[in-house]
Amino acid sequence: MTKRVAFVTGAMGGLGTAICQSLAQAGHKVVAAYHPQFDEKDVWLQEQEAAGFKDFIMVSGDVADLASVEAMVAEAEQKAGPIDILVNNAGITRDKMFAKMDRGQWDAVIDTNLNSVFNLTKQVSAKMAERGWGRIINISSVNGVKGQAGQTNYSAAKAGMIGFTKALAQELAAKGVTVNAIAPGYVATKMVMAIREDILQGIVDSVPMKRLAKPEEIGFAVTFLADELSGFTTGATLNVNGGLYFQ
Numbered sequence: 622m623t624k625r626v627a628f629v630t631g632a633m634g635g636l637g638t639a640i641c642q643s644l645a646q647a648g649h650k651v652v653a654a655y656h657p658q659f660d661e662k663d664v665w666l667q668e669q670e671a672a673g674f675k676d677f678i679m680v681s682g683d684v685a686d687l688a689s690v691e692a693m694v695a696e697a698e699q700k701a702g703p704i705d706i707l708v709n710n711a712g713i714t715r716d717k718m719f720a721k722m723d724r725g726q727w728d729a730v731i732d733t734n735l736n737s738v739f740n741l742t743k744q745v746s747a748k749m750a751e752r753g754w755g756r757i758i759n760i761s762s763v764n765g766v767k768g769q770a771g772q773t774n775y776s777a778a779k780a781g782m783i784g785f786t787k788a789l790a791q792e793l794a795a796k797g798v799t800v801n802a803i804a805p806g807y808v809a810t811k812m813v814m815a816i817r818e819d820i821l822q823g824i825v826d827s828v829p830m831k832r833l834a835k836p837e838e839i840g841f842a843v844t845f846l847a848d849e850l851s852g853f854t855t856g857a858t859l860n861v862n863g864g865l866y867f868q
């Protein structure tokens with residue numbers, strides 16, 4: 622298969638790690654982008670090497686900050702070459718019922734989860750179009766599709782990613798660049814383990830498959846959309862949610 626350069630944000634989180642591993646297993650060269658304040662990067666790298674993933678290229682930057690992203694992508698291109706596959710995965714939650722949500726909690730989620738998609742995609746999409754090949758994969762959420770009480774900020778950002786995906790897919794369809802979203806259900810990562818135990822149990826009970834997703838089940842979905850044979854799939858939102866919700 623053709624070896625491509627993939628750039629994954631939030632690479633050291635639960636989903637990011639699985640996405641990096643899946644793309645590497647598919648033969649791609651992977652740039653793992655992490656938050657500058659993440660102080661366990663050496664531990665993460667050692668764990669990856671111990672698991673057989675020895676070739677990750679590391680760059681750091683704040684996805685919510687355009688200047689930081691410009692510098693980070695330039696460093697990645699210098700180290701790895703032009704980026705063929707962009708995975709917009711970094712994200713946060715600041716869950717509160719809307720009545721109690723303050724503007725800081727709203728802004729933090731919109732900046733990190735949605736404005737980041739502008740910041741990253743802006744660096745790579747025109748160059749992908751010039752080269753005639755690209756894959757942009759946005760990690761949205763089931764809660765962007767169905768809405769979730771306590772997550773007006775997050776649901777707005779994740780739904781925004783889907784609208785962005787559909788619009789940019791049309792702009793780039795004739796240029797060999799596909800733009801797709803994945804809407805995972807609840808996955809066993811740090812983000813979900815932060816939910817109060819009784820609430821989380823209620824969520825799991827409501828999933829027809831009665832379990833959380835494994836991170837590698839999302840990693841596989843990314844690798845599928847990045848494949849050469851996914852070249853006719855664009856503007857799609859792939860639900861990977863154990864039957865929790867259908868569009």
Ligand code: CAA
Binds near residue numbers: 763770812817820
């Ligand atoms: N729908 C409607 N009303 C609800 C509700 C629901 N699902 N859940 C709670 N409420 C109501 C309660 O009845 C309560 O009403 P009263 O004040 O009239 O009694 C009020 O909202 C406050 O509820 P809580 O006691 O739960 O409020 P809290 O401040 O303790 O907690 C919360 C609020 C943090 C948002 C909490 O409800 C929560 O964690 N909910 C889960 C949110 C969620 O699913 N987050 C996903 C995070 S992981 C992720 O985002 C990954 C992904 O993409 C899937």
Ligand code: NAP
Binds near residue numbers: 637
């Ligand atoms: P996670 O383990 O908390 O990972 C999130 C990653 O994003 C972390 O590595 C975090 O770095 C990074 N990040 C946060 N803010 C950043 C910033 N400003 N700049 C750069 N990196 C930043 O969560 P996850 O579950 O893997 O989530 C990954 C993505 O999947 C998110 O977009 C999330 O919304 C989405 N998602 C998750 C689920 C789920 O159930 N877990 C479901 C649907 C969608 P630090 O830890 O250093 O801050």
